[in-house]
Amino acid sequence: LWSLKELGVKRVFASTAAGSLDPDLEPGEFVLLDQFLDFTKSRPSTFYEGEEGVYHVDMTEPYCPDLRNILLETAGELDIPVRPSGTYVCTEGPRFETAAEIQMFRQLSADVVGMTNVPESVLARELEMCYSAISVVTNFAAGISREKLTHEEVAEIMDENMKRLKSLLYSTIPRVPGERTCACKDALSGAKVEV
Numbered sequence: 365l366w367s368l369k370e371l372g373v374k375r376v377f378a379s380t381a382a383g384s385l386d387p388d389l390e391p392g393e394f395v396l397l398d399q400f401l402d403f404t405k406s407r408p409s410t411f412y413e414g415e416e417g418v419y420h421v422d423m424t425e426p427y428c429p430d431l432r433n434i435l436l437e438t439a440g441e442l443d444i445p446v447r448p449s450g451t452y453v454c455t456e457g458p459r460f461e462t463a464a465e466i467q468m469f470r471q472l473s474a475d476v477v478g479m480t481n482v483p484e485s486v487l488a489r490e491l492e493m494c495y496s497a498i499s500v501v502t503n504f505a506a507g508i509s510r511e512k513l514t515h516e517e518v519a520e521i522m523d524e525n526m527k528r529l530k531s532l533l534y535s536t537i538p539r540v541p542g543e544r545t546c547a548c549k550d551a552l553s554g555a556k557v558e559v
Contacts, residue, residue, distance in 0.1 A: 365484065366411065369491045374549070375431060375540060376488055377533055378497040381522050382452065382476035383461075383505035383513075385469055391521045394529070395450035395476055395499040396435055397427055401469070402482045405456045409483040411490050419555040421489050422547075430546040431496035438536040444528055450475035452499060454482035463507030477505050494548040498532070500525050 368376065380397075384390065402409075412419040439446040453469045455461055457479035461469075469477060476499045488495035502521040506513060 365487045365491055365493065369493060373493065374544065375428070375494040376484075376496070377431065377435075377536065378481065378484065378495065379529055379533075380452070380476075380478045380481050380497055380499045381502045381518050382478040382499035383466075383503050383508075384476055384501045385453075385466060385474055385505050385508060387504070387508060389447065389475065389501055391501050391503055392525055393501045394439070394444065394446040394525075394532075395452075395501065396432055396439075396446050396448055397452045397476075397481070397497045397499060398425070398432065398449040399451040400426055400482055400485060401451060401453040401472060401474055402486075403453060403455050403469075404482055407456070407483050409486060411487060418557045419490060419552055420557055421486070421551045421555050423486065423489065425547075426485050426489070427496050428494035428546050428548050430544070431494050431540070434539050435496060435498065435532070435536050438539060439532055442531060442535060444532050446498070446532075447475075450499065452481055452497070453477045455479055460513045461506050466505045466507045469505075476501060489548065489551045492549050492551045494544060494546060498529070500529060 451474045453474040502518040
């Protein structure tokens with residue numbers, strides 16, 4: 365993300381492969397993320413720490429509301445069904461989650477689970493970039509389905525839905541206005557903690 369910022373990129377559209385924690389949210393469905401739960405353990409999670417101070421950025425809305433709205437409008441016009449909101453739980457990986465972990469995540473109101481998207485969304489906010497993510501449900505999470513989880517299943521479902529995902533993203537990008545009106549662009553304002 366730092367390299368993208370250096371190149372002048374101000375907005376990022378991301379996609380994730382995700383397992384469903386909801387029996388009614390089936391493989392092949394799209395979820396436009398609006399919240400996340402971070403269960404990662406050892407990933408670098410900030411650009412700002414150390415002698416120069418830290419920044420406590422506001423993550424109340426971790427995904428840019430403006431980009432989310434444009435994605436939703438475009439999906440509607442293209443007749444691509446998208447669940448308009450969802451909470452993504454990010455795990456460390458590379459293993460799949462246990463059935464007990466999935467049960468806990470469901471109790472925490474998570475909708476989908478995966479191993480990407482965090483800390484990317486946090487790092488983008490620290491760089492004052494707009495960030496939006498759409499999850500492609502590729503499988504039911506452990507314990508939701510009694511089938512063995514495999515990477516092959518994830519890759520197969522992702523491949524099957526790549527055309528729709530590309531269509532959505534390619535149609536959304538030209539609709540993004542030049543000027544940003546969201547709070548993402550000012551994320552560091554008032555966030556610095558002097559050490």
